[in-house]
Amino acid sequence: MTHSEQHRPEIVVGLVATPPDYPARVAARLTAELAGRLAERVNADVRWTVREGWGEVTPRRDGGVEALLDDVAERRTGDRWDVAICLTDLPLHTEGVPLVAQTSGRRRVAMVSLPALGLQQLRAARAAVPDMVSRLLTDASDQRVPPAGWAPAEMASRVTAIHQVVGKAGELGYVASPLIGRVRLLAGMVRANRPGRALLGLSKLLVGAFGATAFALTTDTVWQMGDALGGLRLTVIMALGLIALVAWLIVAHGLWEKPDRQTPPELARLFNLGTILTLTLATAVSYLVLLAGTVLVAALLIDTSVLEQTLQRPVDVTDYLTLAWITSSLATVGGAIGSGLEDEETVRAAAYGYHPEPGGWRDERDG
Incomplete structure (x- = not known):
């Protein structure tokens, strides 16, 4: 560190990922570049230090954004950060519309709901977080830099289809538009739930389905059935097979979220919808892989x-x-029954509200 850098005021920004699963991946990418972005967009005369940390594996759900901000504020005070930003995969709402972000000047913390940012979550977080840090320092009247340097940009102008609203005690919330915001929230939930992980979790099912299709292709009765059935009935059979598979996975592995004291009904519905969409996408991709493999086997075998x-x-x-279409559809129905053989932990990871204990991330306060 040079002599001039030592005499520059230091501001420590904490990034808290809760739960430490997908949000931790976004936080890790953002931590590596946030100091440079803060110097570029907020103030170059400050020595920015960015700390990365974990939040709870299962963050409190019953208190909504206020409980989340309280927990982050306690963490900020304990770690002596100047401001803290929480990245979470919780889908939050306020007055019936998706809540994208909220800042609390009195607590010097802010929150970003990654699903509400849609599919391009890292890019949107890059645009939003520096503005939120700027807003927090402005509201706190930080004296370590000239006040002129803290004119915060409007985050609402950087992230499309969101609007700024003023809450109690001057807190600022950023909400999505009712229609586009809900669609973007659902897409973001699927993105945050990592459907590729669910797809890999269905590997045993896919192998078993391939075996079933290979056997079915040797039966001339199936050939005749495929020739007799029209496109509509084949489509219905395919849809029923996929629906049966998704339903069986949810029931057999207990993936359905039930409302309770910690999980409000609206949040439980969102969790279940995120689980259904994730599994539907994973099983649809598995079906396409199965279909392509079956076409190849049929061409070689028959x-x-x-x-x-x-x-x-x-x-x-x-x-x-x-x-190949009819045999793949029939094998998918059989795969629904065989899905009970899948690894429990791998399949449960497809449930939106389920987060296993992290094994590969390390919190800075732990070492």
Whole structure:
């Protein structure tokens, strides 16, 4: 550190990820670059120090944003941070619309709900967090820098489709528009729930379904069924297979969130919707992989002349696609029953409200 840097005032910004799962990944990326962004957008005459830490694995749900801000404020005081920003995957609401962020000048803390930022959460957080730090320091009338340096930008102008509202005691909230905000919230929940992890968790099911399709392809009755059924009925069979698989995963592994004293009904509904959308996306991708593999196996296993003899007409590539379609759909129904063989911990990770104890992240206060 140079002599001039030692004489610059230091401001410590804490980034708290709660739960320390997906939010911790965003916090880690943001921590590495936040000091430079604060110097560029807030004040270059300050020596910015960014600390990264964990919040609770299961943050309090019953108190909403106020409980979250209280917990972060306690952490800020204990670690002697000047301001603290909490990144969370909790979907929060205020007056029936999604709450994107909130700042509390008296507590010198702020919160960002990552799902409310939509799919591009890291990019939106990069735009929002420096403005929130600026706002907190402005509201606190920090004297270590000239007041002219703390003219906060409007975060609402940097993140699309959000609006600024003033809460009690001068606290600022940022809410999403009713329609676009809800759609973006659901998309953000699926993104935060990491559907790729759920997809990997269904690997045993996919292997078992491949085995079922290989067996079904050797049965000429299935060939005739595929030829007799029209596109509408095949679509219905496929949809029923996917619905049955998602429902079975939820029931067999206890993924359904029930309202209780800690989880309000509205939050439980959002958690369940996030779980359903995540599993639906994962099973749909699994189905497409299964379908593509089945088409390849059918082309290698069934000779055109044999298929023509069974169907008693000329065949082309659409017949192989139809055959793969029906066998994949039937195998998906069978896979729903076999999904109980999946690893419990891996499948439970698809539940939006479930967060396992972190194994790869380290909190700075622990070492």
